[in-house]
Amino acid sequence: MTPESVITCTGLRSWYGRFEAVRGIDLAVRPGELFALLGTNGAGKTTTLETLQGHRRPGSGSVRVLGLDPRRHRRQLASKVGVVLQESGFAPDLTVAETVRMWRRLRRLRDDPRALDELLREVMLIDRADIRVGQLSGGERRRLDLAVGLTGDQRLLFLDEPTTGLDPQSRQRTWDVVRDRLRRGMTVLLTTHYLEEAEALADRVAIMDAGRIVATGTVEELAAQQPARIHCTVPAGLHGATIPGLSGEPAWTSGTAAGSADLTIVTSDLQADLARLSAWAAAHDAKLGRLQAAEASLTDIFQRITGVPS
Numbered sequence: 448m449t450p451e452s453v454i455t456c457t458g459l460r461s462w463y464g465r466f467e468a469v470r471g472i473d474l475a476v477r478p479g480e481l482f483a484l485l486g487t488n489g490a491g492k493t494t495t496l497e498t499l500q501g502h503r504r505p506g507s508g509s510v511r512v513l514g515l516d517p518r519r520h521r522r523q524l525a526s527k528v529g530v531v532l533q534e535s536g537f538a539p540d541l542t543v544a545e546t547v548r549m550w551r552r553l554r555r556l557r558d559d560p561r562a563l564d565e566l567l568r569e570v571m572l573i574d575r576a577d578i579r580v581g582q583l584s585g586g587e588r589r590r591l592d593l594a595v596g597l598t599g600d601q602r603l604l605f606l607d608e609p610t611t612g613l614d615p616q617s618r619q620r621t622w623d624v625v626r627d628r629l630r631r632g633m634t635v636l637l638t639t640h641y642l643e644e645a646e647a648l649a650d651r652v653a654i655m656d657a658g659r660i661v662a663t664g665t666v667e668e669l670a671a672q673q674p675a676r677i678h679c680t681v682p683a684g685l686h687g688a689t690i691p692g693l694s695g696e697p698a699w700t701s702g703t704a705a706g707s708a709d710l711t712i713v714t715s716d717l718q719a720d721l722a723r724l725s726a727w728a729a730a731h732d733a734k735l736g737r738l739q740a741a742e743a744s745l746t747d748i749f750q751r752i753t754g755v756p757s
C-alpha cells in the first residue's frame with residue numbers, strides 16, 4: 448500500500464451468502480492515472496466497484512478512497528468522487544440543464560450558470576440543454592451520464608463502460624474530455640470490455656478472473672511477459688525451410704494466395720527473430736509478403752491469461 452494512492456484495496460474479500468465473489472484483491476491506484484479494471488464476466492469488478500463507492504461493506508480486508516473509508520465518509524467523498532454508471536436512472540421529465548443543476552445541489556454546490564454551460568459544451572450537449580432527458584438519444588444520455596459524473600470538483604472518477612452505444616465521434620469526444628481531466632490531475636478508474644480502448648488510454652491495467660486479480664501492470668509490462676508474433680507469406684518453394692538461429696517456433700501452412708506459404712513465428716525475442724528472418728529471406732532472394740510483427744496486444748494478453756476470448 449502506497450500512502451499517496453487515491454484508491455487502495457488490501458486483501459479485499461466479498462461474499463454473496465456463501466459464494467465468494469471477490470477473493471482477496473490488492474489494488475493501488477495512483478494520483479492522476481487512468482487505471483483500467485478489466486475482467487471476464489462475473490469476475491467481481493462490479494462487486495469491487497460497489498465496495499469502493501461505499502455501497503457494499505467489505506466482507507474482509509479494507510478499502511480506502513482518497514484516504515477515507517468510503518462507507519463511513521460517503522458524504523465527504525460525494526463532492527470529490529464522480530461516478531458514471533452504465534445505467535443511471537435520471538428523471539425523464541427534467542431537462543438536461545435541470546438534471547445537472549439538481550446534481551450540483553445534491554453535491555452542495557452553488558448555482559453557477561457559467562460552469563453549467565461549460566460542462567454541457569464539454570460533453571457536446573449545450574444545444575440539448577432544454578430538452579427533456581426522456582427525449583435524448585441513447586448516446587446523448589451517455590454523455591449526460593458523463594456530465595453528471597463530472598459535476599463539481601471531482602478528484603476521482605469511476606467510469607463504467609462509458610462508451611457503450613456511442614458512435615465514433617461521441618466516443619472520441621468522451622475520451623477527449625477524460626484525457627483533459629486527467630491532464631488537470633483527475634484520477635480515473637475505468638471498467639470496460641473494450642480492450643482496444645483500455646490499451647490506448649490506460650496507464651495501468653488489472654485483469655480480474657473469478658474474484659482474483661491475475662495480472663497487473665502497464666500494457667507494455669504485461670506484453671513483455673507474453674510471446675510476440677511474426678507473420679508473413681513466403682514463396683511456396685521455401686515452405687518448411689529451416690531459418691537459421693531462430694529462437695521462436697515457426698509454423699508453416701499453405702498460403703491462401705497461389706504460390707505462397709504462410710509462416711507464423713511465435714517468439715519471445717521479436718527483434719532478433721525479425722532480423723534473422725529478414726537475413727534468411729535476403730539470402731534466398733525471397734520476398735516476404737504481408738509482413739507483420741507485433742508484441743502481444745491487450746486482447747492477446749487477456750485471452751492468454753483468462754482463457755476467454757474478449
Ligand SMILES: Nc1ncnc2c1ncn2[C@@H]1O[C@H](COP(=O)(O)OP(=O)(O)OP(=O)(O)O)[C@@H](O)[C@H]1O
Nearest residue numbers: 463464466468486487488489490491492493494495
Ligand atoms: N446479488 C448477488 N447475489 C448472488 N451472487 C451475486 C450477486 N451479485 C453478483 N453475484 C455474483 O458474484 C460474481 C461477481 O459478480 P460481479 O457483478 O461483481 O462481476 P463483474 O465482473 O462485474 O461481471 P460482468 O462483467 O459480467 O458485469 C458473479 O459470479 C455473480 O453471479
